[in-house]
Amino acid sequence: MLAAERRDHLLGLLAREGKIVAKDVAAGLGISEDSVRRDLRDLAAEGLCQRVYGGALPVSPAVAGYAARQAVAPDGKRKVASVAAGLVRPGGALILDGGTTALAVARALPQDLACTVITHSPTVAAALLDHPQAELFLLGGRIFKHSAVACGAAAVEAAQNVSADLCLLGVTGVHPEAGLTTADSEEAAMKRALSERAADTYILASSEKLGTASRFRVLPWEKVSGLITDAARDDAVVEQINAIGVEVLTAG
Amino acid sequence: MLAAERRDHLLGLLAREGKIVAKDVAAGLGISEDSVRRDLRDLAAEGLCQRVYGGALPVSPAVAGYAARQAVAPDGKRKVASVAAGLVRPGGALILDGGTTALAVARALPQDLACTVITHSPTVAAALLDHPQAELFLLGGRIFKHSAVACGAAAVEAAQNVSADLCLLGVTGVHPEAGLTTADSEEAAMKRALSERAADTYILASSEKLGTASRFRVLPWEKVSGLITDAARDDAVVEQINAIGVEVLTAG
DNA sequence: CCTGTTCTTGCGCGTTTTTGCATGTACGGT
DNA sequence: ACCGTACATGCAAAAACGCGCAAGAACAGG
Numbered sequence: 023m024l025a026a027e028r029r030d031h032l033l034g035l036l037a038r039e040g041k042i043v044a045k046d047v048a049a050g051l052g053i054s055e056d057s058v059r060r061d062l063r064d065l066a067a068e069g070l071c072q073r074v075y076g077g078a079l080p081v082s083p084a085v086a087g088y089a090a091r092q093a094v095a096p097d098g099k100r101k102v103a104s105v106a107a108g109l110v111r112p113g114g115a116l117i118l119d120g121g122t123t124a125l126a127v128a129r130a131l132p133q134d135l136a137c138t139v140i141t142h143s144p145t146v147a148a149a150l151l152d153h154p155q156a157e158l159f160l161l162g163g164r165i166f167k168h169s170a171v172a173c174g175a176a177a178v179e180a181a182q183n184v185s186a187d188l189c190l191l192g193v194t195g196v197h198p199e200a201g202l203t204t205a206d207s208e209e210a211a212m213k214r215a216l217s218e219r220a221a222d223t224y225i226l227a228s229s230e231k232l233g234t235a236s237r238f239r240v241l242p243w244e245k246v247s248g249l250i251t252d253a254a255r256d257d258a259v260v261e262q263i264n265a266i267g268v269e270v271l272t273a274g
Numbered sequence: 275m276l277a278a279e280r281r282d283h284l285l286g287l288l289a290r291e292g293k294i295v296a297k298d299v300a301a302g303l304g305i306s307e308d309s310v311r312r313d314l315r316d317l318a319a320e321g322l323c324q325r326v327y328g329g330a331l332p333v334s335p336a337v338a339g340y341a342a343r344q345a346v347a348p349d350g351k352r353k354v355a356s357v358a359a360g361l362v363r364p365g366g367a368l369i370l371d372g373g374t375t376a377l378a379v380a381r382a383l384p385q386d387l388a389c390t391v392i393t394h395s396p397t398v399a400a401a402l403l404d405h406p407q408a409e410l411f412l413l414g415g416r417i418f419k420h421s422a423v424a425c426g427a428a429a430v431e432a433a434q435n436v437s438a439d440l441c442l443l444g445v446t447g448v449h450p451e452a453g454l455t456t457a458d459s460e461e462a463a464m465k466r467a468l469s470e471r472a473a474d475t476y477i478l479a480s481s482e483k484l485g486t487a488s489r490f491r492v493l494p495w496e497k498v499s500g501l502i503t504d505a506a507r508d509d510a511v512v513e514q515i516n517a518i519g520v521e522v523l524t525a526g
Numbered sequence: 527c528c529t530g531t532t533c534t535t536g537c538g539c540g541t542t543t544t545t546g547c548a549t550g551t552a553c554g555g556t
Numbered sequence: 557a558c559c560g561t562a563c564a565t566g567c568a569a570a571a572a573c574g575c576g577c578a579a580g581a582a583c584a585g586g
Binding site: 277305306308309312327 | 544547
């Protein structure tokens with residue numbers, strides 16, 4: 023049994039049955055549970071499955087979690103969102119990323135703020151429908167369920183036709199050396215495209231993202247105007263980022 | 275039964291039935307009530323449910339979802355949506371309009387239907403995020419707030435790049451002579467553009483729309499494959515439309 | 527063909543997580 | 557106010573996990 027063959031088998035099983043129990047697979051294939059666990063760990067690192075105690079589940083449950091997650095914005099994200107919302111000038115144009123933090127920003131925008139918001143996230147767009155003064159522009163494309171945003175060639179192309187004063191990006195990894203990273207390459211490309219269409223780019227990073235890195239790089243620090251976080255001003259990672267020359271806005 | 279799987283099951287149950295009774299679930303799954311209680315406590319800690327004596331409730335009526343929200347949708351629209359959802363073939367491609375009736379269709383689509391849905395409505399897109407098998411394509415453009423859909427030149431242009439088997443359109447006026455009409459010219463143009471990209475176009479029309487006409491024409495009857503309504507089969511307007519040669523699907 | 531290296535795989539071992547049960551406490555209906 | 561039920565907590569057994577290690581296979585280069 024080839025290793026790659028085994029991984030395919032696991033993915034097939036996952037798609038067919040909706041779950042994987044490490045013990046059963048090991049017994050069925052006559053290999054050790056360790057190998058199964060190792061494979062599962064690798065697949066999870068590539069975002070192809072979700073590792074859970076006892077086996078693995080498809081990544082899609084993460085989507086179900088998304089709808090539920092957006093109901094309650096953790097305190098950290100709310101603080102970050104509030105600071106970010108303060109950066110938006112009346113009459114200005116804002117490019118707003120997708121994800122839970124960006125959604126929190128949308129909700130934190132003053133109800134009667136007159137500005138233009140450009141987004142590739144249907145949930146962000148839906149959240150801004152009740153801002154009567156806000157002009158909304160939606161970037162279309164194939165929707166990546168994982169994070170509920172439009173990505174891919176069509177979305178990047180659509181982004182080329184807009185420009186703005188400010189771009190607020192969410193990422194999954196913020197690291198002094200690795201820069202800004204995210205788990206999906208398409209998403210990374212999309213965020214890059216958005217950033218290039220704005221005069222200034224600020225990163226939304228609740229404290230748990232600091233010091234971590236994901237697989238795909240979004241931007242190097244040079245392309246970023248600032249970082250918005252709820253971490254303490256004397257946090258080790260915050261100080262390192264400050265030393266690079268990036269403005270850090272802390273939400274105490 | 276994996277622990278994570280059990281938690282998903284609980285969340286699903288919560289969304290479907292609007293409540294969880296710890297005892298029943300424990301009996302149904304053949305596990306101890308303690309495990310159920312522990313799971314509920316964890317979910318509550320993450321803000322995914324509200325713990326109550328005896329079980330749990332959704333964190334907010336909005337998340338309760340589906341069962342509750344659909345009850346909010348007027349009965350007529352729900353019936354129309356249900357019939358419309360039945361027209362969608364597995365593996366097929368559907369162009370879905372915006373508006374409350376189209377949103378009801380999105381919610382009426384089977385959770386695990388594998389199909390492609392193209393829409394210019396961020397709310398429809400958001401509603402379909404939890405359909406793991408559905409491929410979603412969003413048409414971008416300037417958002418018209420009153421109906422919450424992308425319209426205008428960019429949106430029409432984006433629509434030119436897609437095609438589908440079926441297009442489901444909502445309108446505000448359905449009249450035997452005036453044809454299909456709506457209140458906004460941009461929206462009318464957008465609906466026209468969508469209709470042209472699909473092999474078949476069906477109109478979603480709850481009974482109160484029948485016999486009325488709005489300012490801007492969307493389509494003449496010749497361009498329409500059928501009408502889906504909750505009006506009676508022997509309704510005067512329905513019979514007139516039938517006489518024109520348009521298929522009328524009634525949702526008894 | 528031989529050798530050193532790298533990668534994979536299975537196993538042992540200590541650690542962590544889960545789970546059902548028992549106990550005492552808090553709650554809600556009657 | 558009382559009684560049954562639901563609850564939290566502590567506990568111990570079992571399962572799952574991660575890590576390090578060593579044997580073996582595959583591989584590259586001389």
